[in-house]
Amino acid sequence: MKGVMIVGISEQVLPIDLYQRLGEQYGTPLYVYDMAVIEQRVADLRQCLHPNVRLFYSMKANPNPSVVRAIYRHGVYSEICSPLELEIALSAGIVPAHILYLGPGKSAAELERLVALGVRYLIVESIQEIALVQKIAGKRGMVAEVGLRINPRETVRGARLKMGGAARQFGIDEDQLPEVLAAARAMSCVRVVGLHGYLGTRILQADTIAANVRCMLEAADRLLAGGLSELRYVGVGGGFGIPYHSGESRLDLEAVALRTRPLFDSFLRRYPDVEVLAESGRFLVAEAGSYLVRVRYTKRSQGVEFAIADGGVHQFAAAGGAGSLVKRNYPIEALVCGRGEQRMYHISGPLCSPDDLIGRGVELPVLQPGDLLAVRQAGAYGLTFSPVLFLSHPLPREVMLANGQAVLVRDIDEYGLPAVREL
Numbered sequence: 369m370k371g372v373m374i375v376g377i378s379e380q381v382l383p384i385d386l387y388q389r390l391g392e393q394y395g396t397p398l399y400v401y402d403m404a405v406i407e408q409r410v411a412d413l414r415q416c417l418h419p420n421v422r423l424f425y426s427m428k429a430n431p432n433p434s435v436v437r438a439i440y441r442h443g444v445y446s447e448i449c450s451p452l453e454l455e456i457a458l459s460a461g462i463v464p465a466h467i468l469y470l471g472p473g474k475s476a477a478e479l480e481r482l483v484a485l486g487v488r489y490l491i492v493e494s495i496q497e498i499a500l501v502q503k504i505a506g507k508r509g510m511v512a513e514v515g516l517r518i519n520p521r522e523t524v525r526g527a528r529l530k531m532g533g534a535a536r537q538f539g540i541d542e543d544q545l546p547e548v549l550a551a552a553r554a555m556s557c558v559r560v561v562g563l564h565g566y567l568g569t570r571i572l573q574a575d576t577i578a579a580n581v582r583c584m585l586e587a588a589d590r591l592l593a594g595g596l597s598e599l600r601y602v603g604v605g606g607g608f609g610i611p612y613h614s615g616e617s618r619l620d621l622e623a624v625a626l627r628t629r630p631l632f633d634s635f636l637r638r639y640p641d642v643e644v645l646a647e648s649g650r651f652l653v654a655e656a657g658s659y660l661v662r663v664r665y666t667k668r669s670q671g672v673e674f675a676i677a678d679g680g681v682h683q684f685a686a687a688g689g690a691g692s693l694v695k696r697n698y699p700i701e702a703l704v705c706g707r708g709e710q711r712m713y714h715i716s717g718p719l720c721s722p723d724d725l726i727g728r729g730v731e732l733p734v735l736q737p738g739d740l741l742a743v744r745q746a747g748a749y750g751l752t753f754s755p756v757l758f759l760s761h762p763l764p765r766e767v768m769l770a771n772g773q774a775v776l777v778r779d780i781d782e783y784g785l786p787a788v789r790e791l
C-alpha cells in the first residue's frame with residue numbers, strides 16, 4: 369500500500385454526535401467553526417504579546433463576516449487587503465479608525481475610498497502609490513496620513529513563506545527609504561506617520577518571531593535616527609503558526625513572550641507615543657474549523673484504497689497541498705463509532721482531476737458510503753484559498769458553534785457579501 373501514515377495532531381477529537389447532527393441538518397460539504405476555540409486563541413495571543421501591542425485580525429484567513437465581527441467584539445482590530453474585505457468589515461461594524469489596510473496593487477478607486485473613509489492605518493507600498501494618495505487627497509483639499517510598508521534589509525529564517533527581507537513586490541526596500549521619505553516630504557497632501565513590515569508566515573519557532581520583531585523595531589529606530597520626523601505607529605507583522613502535520617510542534621507562546629517583551633519594552637520606553645501593531649489570521653482561526661465531507665463511494669485501484677467524498681480541493685485547496693512545496697496531510701478524522709479495523713485511504717473529492725485529494729494514505733477505520741470525515745485545522749485559508757468555481761459544484765455552508773448553539777453563518781446563496789448573524 370502506497371502512502372504515509374498520518375498521526376492525528378489535533379488536541380481534541382470532535383464530538384461525533386454533534387458533528388453528525390450538523391452534517392444531517394446543514395448538508396455536506398460543510399465548514400464548522402467553534403467560537404470557543406477562536407476566543408481561546410485570541411486570549412492566548414493577547415497574553416503572549418506585550419499589553420501595549422495592538423492586535424489585528426488578518427481577514428484573509430477567514431473573511432466570514434460573523435467570524436470577523438465576533439473577533440472584533442473581543443477588541444481585535446482588522447487587517448484588510450481588498451475592497452470586498454473592506455465592505456465585509458464595514459458591514460460587520462468595524463470602524464475606519466480600527467482598520468489597517470495594505471496590499472501592493474491598490475487601485476485609484478480603492479485608495480479614494482480609503483482616503484474618504486479616513487482609514488486610520490493606510491499602508492502604502494511604493495512611491496507611485498504615495499503620489500496617487502497625494503493627488504487624491506489634494507483633490508479633496510485634505511492631508512492624508514499613511515504608513516510605509518518597508519522591506520527591511522535583513523532576512524529572517526524560519527518562516528514557511530517569506531514576505532520580506534528578499535526581492536519582493538511588497539513594500540519599499542529599506543535602502544530606498546531615504547529617497548522615498550524625501551519625496552514624500554515634498555508632497556503637501558500626504559504625511560507619512562507609520563511604518564509597517566510583514567516578514568513571513570507559518571512560523572513555529574519563538575526565536576523567529578522575536579527576530580522579526582527585532583528587525584522591524586530596529587528598522588524603525590534607524591529611520592527615526594535618520595530623519596523620519598513623526599512616527600505614530602509601527603507594525604511588526606506576525607506570522608504566528610499552528611502545527612498542521614505530524615512532527616510539527618506548537619509555537620511556544622511563553623517563549624515568544626519571554627523573547628519579545630524586552631524588545632517591546634525597550635522600544636516603548638524610548639518612544640512611548642508610538643503605537644506598536646501586530647497581526648494574525650491563521651493562529652486565531654485555523655484550529656477552530658473543520659471541513660466536513662461525506663464519503664460517497666469506496667474503491668480500490670491498483671492496490672490503493674480510495675474514499676470518494678462530496679467535498680474536495682475546490683473547497684479546501686490547502687488540504688490538498690496548495691500553497692505548500694511538499695504535499696502533506698492535514699489531520700483527518702472519521703466521525704464513526706465502533707469500527708476496529710483500520711485501513712489507509714486516499715481521500716478524493718468529486719472533481720475530474722487526479723489532484724483532487726484532500727488526504728493521501730490516511731489511516732482510518734474501514735470506511736463505508738455515508739460516513740462523515742472531518743478535515744481539521746480548516747478555519748483559516750479554507751474557502752478563501754480555494755478555486756470554488758472549478759467544476760461548478762454547489763458551494764458549502766458555514767456554521768458557527770457559539771454559546772451552545774449552531775448558527776448558520778453563510779448559506780449557499782450568500783457568496784459575495786453575506787449577512788452578519790448574531791452569535
Ligand SMILES: Cc1ncc(COP(=O)(O)O)c(C=O)c1O
Nearest residue numbers: 426429566569570607648649650
Ligand atoms: C501582510 C500580511 N499580514 C498578515 C498575514 C496573515 O498571515 P497569517 O494568517 O499567517 O497570520 C499575511 C499572510 O500572508 C500577510 O501577507
